[in-house]
Amino acid sequence: MDAALRRPGTRRRRRSLTAAQRHTLRITAWVMLAVLAVLPVLWVLFFAPTTGRFATSFGSAVHDPKDFVITVLNGVTAAGLYFVVASGFTLIFGLMRVVNMAHGAFFLLGGYIALKLQRGMVGGGGSFGLTSDQVNLTHWIVPALAGTALVAAAGLVMQQLLLRWTQGQDLRQALITIAISIILADQMLAHFGGIAEDVSWPRNFDTFTNTHVAGVVYTTTRLIILGIAVGIGLFLWLWLKRTRTGMVIRAGVDDRAMVSALGINIQLTFAIAFVAGSALAGLGGVIGGSFASLAPGVDANWLLYSLVVVIIGGMGSLGGAAIGALLLGLTTNFSAAYLPENYTYYSIIFTFVLVAVVLAVRPLGIFGRPA
Amino acid sequence: MSWRNIVTVDRIVAFVALALAVTAPLYVSTYWVGQLLTQMLFLGIAAASLIFLSAYGGMVSLAQISIYGIAGFVVGNATTNGNTKGLNLGWNPWWGVLLGIAIAVGSALVFGALANRSVGIYFLMITLTYSVIANLCFGQITDVSGFGGISGIPAPRAIGNVDAQPNRLYYISLAIALLIYALLRYLVRTPFGLTLQGVRDDPVRMASLGYNVPLHRTIAFAFAGFIAAIGGVLFVWWNGHIDPASIDLGATIDLLVIAVVGGLYRLEGAWVGALFFVIINNYSQRISFIGPRFHTLIGAIFLVIVLVSPGGLMGLWERVLSIFSGRRRGPLDRTPVGLGQVEPTV
Numbered sequence: 001m002d003a004a005l006r007r008p009g010t011r012r013r014r015r016s017l018t019a020a021q022r023h024t025l026r027i028t029a030w031v032m033l034a035v036l037a038v039l040p041v042l043w044v045l046f047f048a049p050t051t052g053r054f055a056t057s058f059g060s061a062v063h064d065p066k067d068f069v070i071t072v073l074n075g076v077t078a079a080g081l082y083f084v085v086a087s088g089f090t091l092i093f094g095l096m097r098v099v100n101m102a103h104g105a106f107f108l109l110g111g112y113i114a115l116k117l118q119r120g121m122v123g124g125g126g127s128f129g130l131t132s133d134q135v136n137l138t139h140w141i142v143p144a145l146a147g148t149a150l151v152a153a154a155g156l157v158m159q160q161l162l163l164r165w166t167q168g169q170d171l172r173q174a175l176i177t178i179a180i181s182i183i184l185a186d187q188m189l190a191h192f193g194g195i196a197e198d199v200s201w202p203r204n205f206d207t208f209t210n211t212h213v214a215g216v217v218y219t220t221t222r223l224i225i226l227g228i229a230v231g232i233g234l235f236l237w238l239w240l241k242r243t244r245t246g247m248v249i250r251a252g253v254d255d256r257a258m259v260s261a262l263g264i265n266i267q268l269t270f271a272i273a274f275v276a277g278s279a280l281a282g283l284g285g286v287i288g289g290s291f292a293s294l295a296p297g298v299d300a301n302w303l304l305y306s307l308v309v310v311i312i313g314g315m316g317s318l319g320g321a322a323i324g325a326l327l328l329g330l331t332t333n334f335s336a337a338y339l340p341e342n343y344t345y346y347s348i349i350f351t352f353v354l355v356a357v358v359l360a361v362r363p364l365g366i367f368g369r370p371a
Numbered sequence: 372m373s374w375r376n377i378v379t380v381d382r383i384v385a386f387v388a389l390a391l392a393v394t395a396p397l398y399v400s401t402y403w404v405g406q407l408l409t410q411m412l413f414l415g416i417a418a419a420s421l422i423f424l425s426a427y428g429g430m431v432s433l434a435q436i437s438i439y440g441i442a443g444f445v446v447g448n449a450t451t452n453g454n455t456k457g458l459n460l461g462w463n464p465w466w467g468v469l470l471g472i473a474i475a476v477g478s479a480l481v482f483g484a485l486a487n488r489s490v491g492i493y494f495l496m497i498t499l500t501y502s503v504i505a506n507l508c509f510g511q512i513t514d515v516s517g518f519g520g521i522s523g524i525p526a527p528r529a530i531g532n533v534d535a536q537p538n539r540l541y542y543i544s545l546a547i548a549l550l551i552y553a554l555l556r557y558l559v560r561t562p563f564g565l566t567l568q569g570v571r572d573d574p575v576r577m578a579s580l581g582y583n584v585p586l587h588r589t590i591a592f593a594f595a596g597f598i599a600a601i602g603g604v605l606f607v608w609w610n611g612h613i614d615p616a617s618i619d620l621g622a623t624i625d626l627l628v629i630a631v632v633g634g635l636y637r638l639e640g641a642w643v644g645a646l647f648f649v650i651i652n653n654y655s656q657r658i659s660f661i662g663p664r665f666h667t668l669i670g671a672i673f674l675v676i677v678l679v680s681p682g683g684l685m686g687l688w689e690r691v692l693s694i695f696s697g698r699r700r701g702p703l704d705r706t707p708v709g710l711g712q713v714e715p716t717v
Contacts, residue, residue: 099492101499162678170492171431175631175677182624182670190664300620304503307496315493345511352504356485359497363488 033361044068044338054340065214071337072330073211077222079329080229081287085302086309087236087321088280094253094316095273097170098163100155101177103281104303105184110151110282111289111298112192114143115199129197132206140202140290148282155278156271163274164267181299189296196295199286225287232280236318249273253316308351312358314368323366327354377692385639392545396538405537407649409609412544414649415642416551417602418629420595426636427559428591429490429571434482434498436626437505438596439603440618442475444509446607447521456513457521464527472600479596480589487585487592490574502623510615520614524607533609544605548642551598555638558594567591621666628673634685643684 043060050059061068089103100106121139122130162176207220240246248269252259260266285294288302305328310316313324331354335347358366396404417439425431448457449467462470486497509516526532530539558564569577570587578584607613616622625648633644648669655661655668680686 097492099496162674169681171495172677172681174492174495175627176674178624178627179670179674179677182628182673183667186664186666186670190667297619300503303620304500304507307500307503311497311500315496345513348504348507348511352501352508355497355500355504356481359485 033357036357040334040338044334048338053342055342056338056340057344058337066216067337069211069214069216070218071333073216073218073222074337075330075333076326077226077329078333079325080226081284081291082305082309082325082328083229083322084232084280084287085284086306086313086325087232087318088277088284089306090310090313090316090318090321091236091273091280092277093310095249096163096167096270098274099170099174099177100277101174101303102158102181102184103277103306104299104301105181105188106151106155106278106281107285107288107302108188108294108299109154109184110147110285111199111294112188112285113150113282114147114286115197115289115294116192117143117146118199130200132201133203135200135202137202137204140199140205143199144283144286147286148279151282151285152275152279155281156275159271159274164270181303185296185299192294194296196293197289198293199289201290221291225291228287232283233318233322240318245269245272308355310365311355312365314362314365317365317367317369320365320367377696380692389549396541401537404541405534407646407653409537409541409544409605410649411642411645412541412548413602413605413609414626414629415645416544416548416605417599417626418633418641418645419548419551419555419638420598420602421626421630422633422635422638422641423555423559423598424591424595425630426638427564427567427571428588430494430588430592431491431627431635432498432592432595433495433623433627434479434501434505435595435599436618436623437502438475438479438482438599439606440505440509440613441478442471442600442603443607443613443617444516444521445471445474446604447524447613448515450525451521451523455522456517456519457515464525468527468604471604472597475600475603476593476597479599480593483589483592483596484585487588499623502618503620506615506619509618516613516615518615520612520617522612524611524613526608526611530608533611540605540609544609547601547605551601552638555598563587563590625669628669630683631673632676632683634683636682637685640683640685647684 045061048056048058048060048063050056050063058064058067058071085103085107089100092098092100118135118139119130121142122134158177158180162180163173166172166176201221205221205224208217209220209223210217238246240250248259248264248266249272252266252269256266259269284302288294288298292298308328309321309324311324312327313320313322328351331350332347335350336344339347362368364370392408395408399408417435420438421432421435424435444457446464446467447455449460449462449470450464451457451459452461453459460467482498482501486494489497509520510518526540530536530543533540559568566577566582567587570582570584574584606617610617629644629648630641631644632647633640633642651669651672652665655665656663661668676683680690682689
């Protein structure tokens with residue numbers, strides 16, 4: 001080979017591994033990963049002690065099946081809410097390649113709108129907010145619908161005014177939504193204050209349900225959240241698989257240029273997807289505000305949950321959002337419940353480990369496909 | 372005005388700015404030197420690490436503030452001596468700095484290795500996740516910090532009391548900022564830097580030429596982590612205190628605002644953006660109708676910059692110069708794909 005053609009650095013290149021070596025390496029990596037995944041499961045099921053230096057709150061699942069079932073339920077119901085919020089994020093991303101960094105702010109906005117409306121409808125509330133026996137079903141559903149609708153409208157305005165003409169410049173669009181999220185978060189702090197508040201559940205929801213499994217009596221509201229999430233998941237699935245709009249959206253995810261060349265109004269489809277995605281953020285905010293609380297900084301947490309769910313599930317995939325939400329919900333709840341009591345505050349690290357493991361094995365997420 | 376003249380104008384402006392920076396303590400108040408200018412320098416260093424990654428590696432990273440924070444928290448844990456949260460190891464400040472930078476660069480290596488097959492908005496999302504998780508970690512893990520953070524972090528004796536003698540830290544920060552600027556300008560001309568730019572422009576072609584694309588990205592990320600860590604060390608010396616709020620989502624976005632307002636594709640933009648940011652931050656509160664709504668103002672400015680000039684203030688400056696020179700496509704040629712340039716469709 002002519003010396004002038006040789007690229008500098010070629011000589012120092014490592015000799016590549018043989019096929020057999022690579023095979024062994026891959027097998028070793030998978031075995032290590034499997035061990036890494038199995039160890040925590042064994043710990044939770046059999047080995048978590050209740051005494052000594054590494055005492056956990058509940059002990060192993062064999063020792064205390066009731067709290068194990070409760071932790072599973074906590075994980076799955078939390079996953080339901082993660083799914084509602086993250087499915088909106090992934091819907092927008094999948095079709096339009098827009099990373100809506102204002103998704104967390106939209107969540108908080110939906111919650112605050114419902115909160116104010118509920119307070120206005122019931123009247124009063126005092127400094128400690130409303131209690132659930134003051135609130136009937138209408139007082140929850142009407143604010144929930146209003147919060148969802150107004151956030152959907154806000155999303156539509158943002159998309160039409162700012163994102164429509166910057167199409168294809170994905171980084172610039174992400175920066176635009178970040179700017180919107182800064183402004184929204186600061187304005188919400190100004191109008192709604194910095195104290196944590198929550199939307200009140202209606203009195204017919206705020207009860208307990210006997211699950212007849214290991215004697216667990218569980219809060220009904222969390223089961224309702226799970227029901228709403230499953231309903232939304234089914235609705236989205238039917239919408240995307242069975243209706244014409246859904247088919248156009250799926251076609252748009254795969255090949256935007258071809259869809260518009262076929263004479264389909266892709267701008268209208270974009271607007272519909274953005275409205276639906278924002279509405280899900282708003283609805284998530286109402287549910288999240290009833291389930292936990294609304295305060296400055298909550299938007300960052302929910303943006304994080306949405307990001308984690310779509311990063312591990314695969315961006316733009318509805319099934320991925322479901323799997324991602326489930327993994328995140330179970331990981332956070334089990335790490336908080338089954339770490340030794342003296343070390344429970346390390347549970348946040350497991351969220352990072354989850355992201356790290358998925359990215360190491362599948363850089364595009366579990367159900368991710370190259371764009 | 373010809374292109375050569377434009378380069379000359381650029382250089383003259385740079386030298387004037389440098390001369391002003393060196394002589395600043397002679398004619399501006401102690402408050403300006405100790406508060407605004409020093410802050411401008413270390414925020415600029417952190418922003419320079421972001422701009423280096425985005426301009427030469429095509430990776431817009433939101434994790435820079437968390438690496439900056441990791442260095443700061445490690446220095447805090449290593450060098451404090453009782454009376455505060457954290458490990459209180461009571462080390463000599465210089466050893467603390469070494470440890471802080473080493474751990475921060477190590478974290479950056481891990482972060483980079485996990486994200487090295489992503490670019491563009493994917494990279495943005497993954498690094499944002501790192502940033503929020505790092506913030507939550509320091510908030511929850513009370514062994515190393517907890518919500519209240521670490522106070523009373525000492526600067527080395529050579530710098531002394533930062534409040535009493537602000538000039539020392541200012542000049543040290545200035546020297547470090549200049550060194551980092553020179554180092555980055557040198558690095559991007561080395562074979563590594565040129566390869567990195569090749570990876571930015573066409574990773575597929577670089578990979579088929581035999582270059583290890585993920586490895587180059589990881590090393591670039593670790594190097595940017597090194598620079599961000601230096602910024603973090605200067606921050607804790609200046610502030611004497613660090614808490615999780617110093618690296619929360621707001622701080623992450625503030626650093627992004629600095630980099631974008633300055634200009635995401637020119638290193639000088641880091642300090643231009645930082646100066647702009649600290650001045651707005653300090654003086655906007657005196658304007659009655661803005662008052663505490665500083666973040667609405669900065670968000671609006673950020674929005675306008677992104678909409679009007681994706682190249683930031685440096686982009687505006689180059690555009691002004693290119694009007695005089697009659698050269699049409701100046702700055703936008705170098706704007707990263709996805710920001711002003713539409714991604715080429717196949």
